[in-house]
Amino acid sequence: MTGEQRNPPVKLSLPLEYQQDLFNELRSEDELVLLARGLGLLRIVINLLHTFDAAGSNLIVVVGADERENGWIGEALAEHAAVSKSSMARGLSQVNTDAMSVGTREKMYAQGGIFSITSRILVVDLLSKLLNPETVTGLIVLHSERIVATSIEAFIIRIFRQTNKQGFLKAFSDNPEPFTTGFSPLASMMRNLFLRKPSLWPRFHVTVAKSLEGRKKAEVIELEVPMTDGMKDIQNAILESVEVSIGELRKADTGLELDDWTLDSALHKSFDVIIRRQLDPIWHRVSFRTRQIVNDLTVLRGILHALLTYDAVSFNKYMDTILAAHQPPPGSTRQNQSPWLFLDAANTIFETAKQRVYSGKLAEGEAPASSDAFPDSLRPVLEEQPKWSLLAEVLEEIEQDNYLNPVPRDDSNSTILIMCSDQGTCRQLREYLQNMHVHPTEDSQEDDSQRKPSAMLMMRRKLRNYLNWKKNFALVSASLFAENQKVLDGFTDQRGNPNGYRGKGPPNKRRRIRGGAASAGAGRPVNGSLQLAEDKESQVASLMADIQPTDVDAMQKDEIEVDSLDDMEDFFELYDMNDLLVIHPYDGDMDEHVLEEVRPRYVIMYEPDAAFIRRVEVYRSSHEDRNIRVYFMYYGGSVEEQRYLSAVRKEKDAFTRLIKEKGNMALTFSHEGAAPTDPQERFLRTVNTRIAGGGRLAATAEPPRVVVDVREFRSSLPSLLHGRSMVVIPCMLTVGDYVLTPTICIERKSVRDLISSFKNGRLFNQAETMLQHYKYPMLLIEFDQNKSFTLDPFADHSFEKSIKSADDSKDLQSKIVLLTIAFPRLKIIWSSSPYQTAEIFEELKNKQDEPDPVRAVQIGLGMGEDPYEQQSFNTIPQDMLRAVPGVTAKNMMRLILEVRDLREVSNLGEAQLDEMVGKEAGRQVYRFFNRSVFEE
Secondary structure (H helix, E strand, O other): OHHHHHOOOOOOOOOOHHHHHHHHHHHHOOOEEEEOOOOOHHHHHHHHHHHHHHHOOOEEEEEOOOHHHHHHHHHHHHHHHHHHOOOOOOOEEEEOOOOOOHHHHHHHHHHOEEEEEOHHHHHHHHHOOOOOHHHOOEEEEOOHHHOOOOOHHHHHHHHHHHHOOOOEEEEEEOOOHHHHOOOOHHHHHHHHHOOOOEEEEOOOOHHHHHHHOOOOOOEEEEEEEOOOHHHHHHHHHHHHHHHHHHHHHHHOOOOOOOOOOOHHHHOOOOHHHHHHHHHHHHHHHOOHHHHHHHHHHHHHHHHHHHHHHOOHHHHHHHHHHHHHHOOOOOOOOOOOOOHHHHOHHHHHHHHHHHHOOEEEEOOOOOOOOOOOOOOOEEEEOOOOOHHHHHHHHHHHHHHHHHHHOOOOOOOOOOOEEEEEOOHHHHHHHHHHHHHOOOOOOOOOOOOHHHOOOOOHHHHHHHHHHHHHHHHHHHHHHHHHHHHHHHHHHHHHHHHOOOOOOOOOOOOOOOOOOOOOHHHHHHOOOOOOOOOOOOOOHHHHHHHHHHOOOOHHHHHOOOOOOOOOOOOHHHHOOOOOHHHOEEEEEOOOOHHHHHHHHHOOOEEEEOOOOHHHHHHHHHHHHHOOOOOOEEEEEEEOOOHHHHHHHHHHHHHHHHHHHHHHHHHHOOOOOOOOOOOOOOHHHHHHHHEEOOOHHHOOOEEOOOOOEEEEEHHHHHOOHHHHHHHOOOEEEEEOOOOOOEEOOOOEEEEEEEHHHHHHHHHHOHHHHHHHHHHHHOOEEEEEEEOOOOOOOOOHHHOOOHHHHHHOOOOHHHOHHHHHHHHHHHOOOOEEEEEOOHHHHHHHHHHHHOOOOOOOHHHHHHOOOOOOOOOOOHHHOOHHHHHHHHOOOOOOHHHHHHHHHHOOOHHHHHOOOHHHHHHHHOHHHHHHHHHHHOOOOOOO
16 A cells, blocks of 8 residues: 555545445455446446556456457546546556467566456466466456366466455455345355455445435436337237237257246346256257247347337338248248248238338329229328327427527537437438428428428438339349258158149049138148238339439438548548537446447437436436436337337346345355365375286376366366366467377367368368377267267257258268267267266276376477467467368468458459469358359
8 A cells, every 4th residue: 555655545436425335345355246227336446446557566367258348447547547647547558359469468467556357368378377476466356256176267266366365355246136046146256256245235225325315316307108000010019929829839859947037027038048058958848839839939029129110111121031031941841930930910010011111102093903903003101100200299399499598518528319229210210300301292382390300201212212222132042042941852752752732632532712712822832831912013112212312312411432532631620529419339337438428418219228327316416516318218118118118127036036045145264265275185186006017006196187278268178177176277279189198089069060061171170180199089079068968860850850851961960970880099088068068078087197288289299380370369369260172271370461451352353363272272262252142
């Protein structure tokens, strides 16, 4: 603390009482802080970091921060250092890419400061002692709700706590729901974090409520917007489809607890994810129909969201793509469509979506011939979203209010901030506000002041684009399904009956069809696919004629896609913040940054968001001299309103359960996280009793070692090995993933990796190199602990079996058999989970010699090769590049050294590729990137 006394006093930006109380708590002890969303968690973290940064002699590591949070923390720390005039403050240093060399990182760590390090790099640096855990002053863990026992962050905390008992450890989260699932979840989380005290700060906390509900409350105007009849019909039809789908899941008799599977819970944004998680352990026994219904729930939730956010034309286009995606390939005889598409409710959704865009138009004086007759021409309807006109009214009210009742000057700008759910809605509103006073059919007699804002110009443009898109859509979808059709044709030829009557009766058998002979040819296709009535070309042509661009359309400016910013000083200047309209999507903690930067007097919440309302409360309570008015818009009686209320209720219930659990929670005092350290037990574990052949009884007190490839730290296995008292040595291995002894090398594959490795042939190369250098090469096939310990073909997949190709060489089992025939010395280990793998490794190492890390790294390298040469490049683009036809291990390094990124590779000409990778390989790479989706 002497360093802090020499420096100028540290200035903090925590104006509210609850923020100050929480900060003082954090300075005095280690704890897990659970703060309600929107109450400014990052602000507290930044102020805490600033106090350590100003002292100057600390090494603080931030774990779990994403890229945007790193940017904000770095900027805020620089501002705090300038305000406090802290000469010893260094700000935030990011270590988030493999491109930063080992030497550079070592120098940075030696100098100290605040570091935000990605988990995979940090765990490798801690294990290799590049960053000595004993020199770390403390850890700040963000998003602690993501930490489970097998996560890499839990591994980092365990390494830190084993060797550093003095350093502080503070964890933060603003998402209480994950802490309430499972048996005593809070206690389990505290064990994973090696912490004893949880600190809970819900919105109904006495200090929080007192801080936010004082005299300086924001003025909130609630606006309930009624939905149109078409939107109500579609919403009711979607909810009916969801209800039927949940009913079908109940009938499937999956043996699970289904009390929570109700229509109300289906509105929650992660409902389909929760169902998948429950079904995961028995996924291999679940029928194809049940899987399909689970996928359908995701689709239906997406349609519900699109109904309230998309305009009518975009929504109809979205429904077209959904129908096309659910169609079987052309010519297929498989009846595998989603059950909800056959409901009357589905017909209502598709028909109403189309009627919101255009409908039939009768000629003058013409009466319909019959109720079923469809008119010869179409007319545009172009239903507008109800919120648009209300938004225009609110903006007009704000303008009048500013003119008639000018408010006294304060620290706010006269900026209007509109908050939406995503970027798509932002673009939609920007286009509407730009064109709402432009009418495509100008009438000089009508006074401009009498006209109401309208989206007609925008909607006509969207309809023109939609009709042009639909012409090409059939061509593209047919091309995308062409390859599937070839496979199916070959499958039918090989396994179908030889007469080709698969899926239908032979020609000498007649079948009665509802409606008699007249409708026999026009029924549903053989594959049971749904086909909506298509509009005739003449109808579409008449509709296009109705919405042709007018002179007013031609006068509108095109959107600027790219601006070179030439002559910037002559044509650009800073906006005047008083006359600015800002449209911004909700963006978590970044919204607080937006409010501070823009300082708006008016905020229009186009869609409800509980966290943002709290951010406005915190912003208004923190600034006495800034007035703010909030317009809160939502569709009455809609899913949007229910989802908002449900989210608030769930958070409140989660905090209530956490408060109860905290009151009854048992404290855990063994916080070292290490395995038993009794010297006698360690001696017995490492004793070598092999005395045959004149050997001697030997024993060492050293723990067993395992050499692990650095790329394996994405999995949980290194953490589990470390938990079993093995010393994990991270190295860049060329051969194998794990080296257990001088003679045992193991290549680990998850089931998904195994399939992809067989497809690209990489596994055969890996097996060959292991056989060359090790006496006992092994292939470990590791399954997920939460999933079945079986490969798909052994499971009961009646539908998937039926569409599998008859060619046995494509089957996964047969490929494994071929691998063992090709490499008889290769041993295969089957493991049901990473936990079992750790036990297997322990047994394999029993009474064996320890591996030499230096030799393990050198094996497989050519003369003069650097094992860390490939580590200086990003590994994910490398994996993508390996999957491109024509790219091999030999020519890939040349490509990596010659070009900057994958986009540059895709834009290379064939001649350039020939020079780099050879003629044949260059031709394959060029064809892969330049193939047209329209080709047959």
